[in-house]
Amino acid sequence: MSFIEFKKVSKTYGDQPVLDNINLSVKKGEFVTMVGASGCGKSTFLKMLSGQESASKGQCLLDGQPLTDEPSVDRGIVFQKYSVFPHLSVLDNVILGLEFAQSKLLARLFGKARAQAREKAMNLLQRVGLHSAANKYPHELSGGMQQRLAIAQALIKEPKILLLDEPFGALDPGIRADMHQLILDLWQQTGTTIFMVTHDIGEGFYLGSRLLVFDKIRHDPMAPNAWGATITYDLKLNQANHGQLAKSGDSAQEHSLYNDIQHSVHATARVQDEAGISTGIGA
Numbered sequence: 001m002s003f004i005e006f007k008k009v010s011k012t013y014g015d016q017p018v019l020d021n022i023n024l025s026v027k028k029g030e031f032v033t034m035v036g037a038s039g040c041g042k043s044t045f046l047k048m049l050s051g052q053e054s055a056s057k058g059q060c061l062l063d064g065q066p067l068t069d070e071p072s073v074d075r076g077i078v079f080q081k082y083s084v085f086p087h088l089s090v091l092d093n094v095i096l097g098l099e100f101a102q103s104k105l106l107a108r109l110f111g112k113a114r115a116q117a118r119e120k121a122m123n124l125l126q127r128v129g130l131h132s133a134a135n136k137y138p139h140e141l142s143g144g145m146q147q148r149l150a151i152a153q154a155l156i157k158e159p160k161i162l163l164l165d166e167p168f169g170a171l172d173p174g175i176r177a178d179m180h181q182l183i184l185d186l187w188q189q190t191g192t193t194i195f196m197v198t199h200d201i202g203e204g205f206y207l208g209s210r211l212l213v214f215d216k217i218r219h220d221p222m223a224p225n226a227w228g229a230t231i232t233y234d235l236k237l238n239q240a241n242h243g244q245l246a247k248s249g250d251s252a253q254e255h256s257l258y259n260d261i262q263h264s265v266h267a268t269a270r271v272q273d274e275a276g277i278s279t280g281i282g283a
Contacts, residue, residue: 086138166198
């Protein structure tokens, strides 16, 4: 049975279509990476999954039931910009998610409940490599450490779905490689279903067990905003080749698809640039 389903889903903002006729079925435990030119609806799709946006047409289902129209504990989110609280320590940033859930009035836990929350948070910090930084504040952390903290915040409530919106785009290459390994390890340990937006096609092939390409299949120079994007590629990836494709092309078929996708995405980006299409919506 499908865990997540999108059935003939379209999304428009006013009279501007962003996504058109999205049909998708995802099983539990898949790692779905999403690529495409800016303005092709990847982030809008992620917002529909999170409950920040609703579909203009069609159905978005989770376990056969409509997705709620607001964020919930079922879905954890990590953005490129670190969503941490600067006045709280690393440990308190992670505990806060449990406090909001268990003490909705005061957002504070005491006694045994606080001790249990602390133990759970410390175990998670150990897994993301921040155990020794538990008492530090966000401004004392490097960019990679802050992103580890954001991931811990998202995972503390054990969400069914983890949504990643270009989480590693601002990191240096060496730190980015470490974060790739971390997220793969966490995915394999927890079995969480992950959706990740990236502008790096190689990263999409590297991390995902499945790759979606969002692209516009219809371009009208006289009406550049007339058509929304859809899913043009939906690829099951060979995980045995993770980390090798972009470097050595061990899989000839995947390497060919990589080149085709790169060409398609770049072509759409050029068309949109020449048409002067704003990419502030539906990135």
